[in-house]
Structures are given as structure tokens and as C-alpha cells.
Amino acid sequence: MIFREVEDRDLIAKARRGNVEAYNLLVSRWEKRVFNYLLRLIGHREDALDISQETFLKAYQNLPKLDDPDRFSGWLFRIAHNEAFSLLRRRRPETELAEEPRPADINARMLPIELSLAVEGALKVLSDDQREAVLLKVYQGFKFDEMAEILGCPVSTVKTRLYTALDLLKATLAPAVLKKEVVRGEL
């Protein structure tokens, strides 16, 4: 992980000096994570692709403004977050009229694909803010303070959104599993 961060910093320095290949390598390295974050946040493949493109374009144009190359990932996701919520705000009127998504029923004998579909359904029930908190923490592995920087809000707000989301997800995803198993000695 440390080696990877050093490499990113080196690539950023080269890209700032006009090395095109260095930035192309950064794109290759981060595009999958950014795309999946946007896909799960927005729920639309083409929009996620377009915003991924916009994110990397803006990152390239603003690379000289990046104060600390070690914080590239958070800075990049901050751009992606801004772009995504700009889109979500634009299209909110039509989504509010749409029917609320319902989480799928969960049981302990679900196949992996069924469980994945159930998770997708459960994530869709969350608000955009709650879902984004889960995506940044569970799928992208950011720390609370990094999430606060990306989202532009206090750590306490981040924790509130995340914990509320986890309680909702737990209520949907955990009961059936827990009924089948007596969980002891987990620690």
C-alpha cells in the first residue's frame, strides 16, 4: 500500500511536468474504483461512465492545484462526488416521482447472485447521502476523516449518515441470516 502511494505521487509529479503517459497510468489505475463508486451511487451505467470521464478530465485540468499528492485518492473522489451530486440534483424531480425501490427478501440459503441482488436492492433504499457513505467506507475503504474531506462535511455528519445506513441495511440483510445461525465465539 505504501509502495503504491509512492508510485501515485511519482506519477502525479510527472503528470504535472507534462508527462502524458504518467497521467494515463493514473487513469488506468483508478478508473475501475471511480466507475464502480459512481455506478452504485447513481445507479445508471452510462451516466456513471460519463461522470467518470468528467472526473478524470477535471482532475487532469486541476492537477496543479492538488496541494498534497499523497491525498490524490480523496481529492479524486471529491471531484467524482461533486460531479455525481450535480447530476443527482438535476435529475431529482423525476426520481422523486418514481416508485420507491424495495429491498429483496433475504434468507440464509440465498445463492451468491441472489445475495448480490438483495444487497443492490437494499442499497437503493438508502438516501443518496447514506448510500455514498457506505460506498466510501465499505467499498473504497476510506477513513472517517478522509470521507469528511471528500464529502465536505464534519466527521460527525459522516458517522451519522453511515451508522443510519448500516442500521437500515442490517435490518434488511441480517435478520434471516441470524435466525438460522447462533452466532457465538465470533471474537
Place this chain on the structure above:
Amino acid sequence: MTCKLQDARPDWKAYALGELDAAKRREAEVHAAACAGCQEELAAMRVTIDALATLRDEEVPRRIAFVSDKVFEPKWWQMFLRPSFAAGAVVAAAILVHAFVRPPASADAAAIEGRVAAGVQQKVAEEVDRRVAAQLSVAVQQAVTKAVADTQKLDDQRTAQLLNAAERRYSESAEILNKQVTQIYAMNTGAGVR
């Protein structure tokens, strides 16, 4: 089942998400070992997070455009922001400013430049006049010579014609006179009259 610590119980979400430091983790684990309510809560949180983890990342359907692609080309106005272009613009601006604000040349220098320009212009005009006059003179001389020759030729022809005509009329008059004299003599002498 509930924990007797109530609100003071460990933050199991932070624990499951790896946000607790080592000391707090150890403290939470000691408590959970003797608390069925907290064990249940932690288990539910782990199940939830494990379920979330079953969602796999998707491959990007098509690659994100690279810097070398068209979409990354800077807009025309962004060219002005490039350091090299900006430096060139500054140099060009400095040259222009210098051209407009430089001190004027001295009056003496201007007068000398004026006299030199006038002298050169005069010399050029004189030379042009001289060459034009020379060429005109030759042409006029040739034209006059030709005109005189032509006129002389016409006069000679006219003179010759007049002389011939006079000689012819004189000959005819003389012949008529001779005939008349002959007739008069014959009438007076009767000779040769029938």
C-alpha cells in the same frame, strides 16, 4: 438482549469497520466476551458488512479517455494559461509597449534625415529627366530627318511632273503654231493649196 452499559457500550460499527484504535479494540473485545447483547449486535453488523462485500466491482464497459485523446485537449482559451505561451505573450507585450513609449528621435537627426531624403529624391528626378530628354532628342532627330527626306522626295516628284507637263504643252503649242504659219503662207502664195 440488551447490554447493561446502554449508551456506554462499545461502538460496534466502528469496531467492525476497523476505525477503533488498538486500545479501544481490546477494551471492546473484553466487554463482548461477557455480554451476549453486544455479541449479537457485533454479529449482526458483521453479517451485514459481509453481505455488502458480496457485491463485486464491475469492469469499466469502455476505457476512460486518456490524456492523448481528443477529449483531453485543452480548450483554445486554456492555451493562454500555458507557461510557455504566457511567457511569449509577455515578451510580445513588452516589445509592443517599448515601440509605443520609446523616446522620440532628436530634432537634428530628423532634419538630417529630411535633407538626405530630399537630396536623394532630387538626384533621382534629375537623372530621370536627363535620360528621358536624351532618348527624346534622338527620337525627334530621327523623325525630323525622315520627314525632311519624305518631303524632298515628294517635291522632286512634283517638280518632275510639272516639268513634263510644261514640256508637253510647249510641244503641242509649237506644233499648232507651225501648222498655222504653214497655212497662212500657203494661202498667201497659193502654193500647196488645192
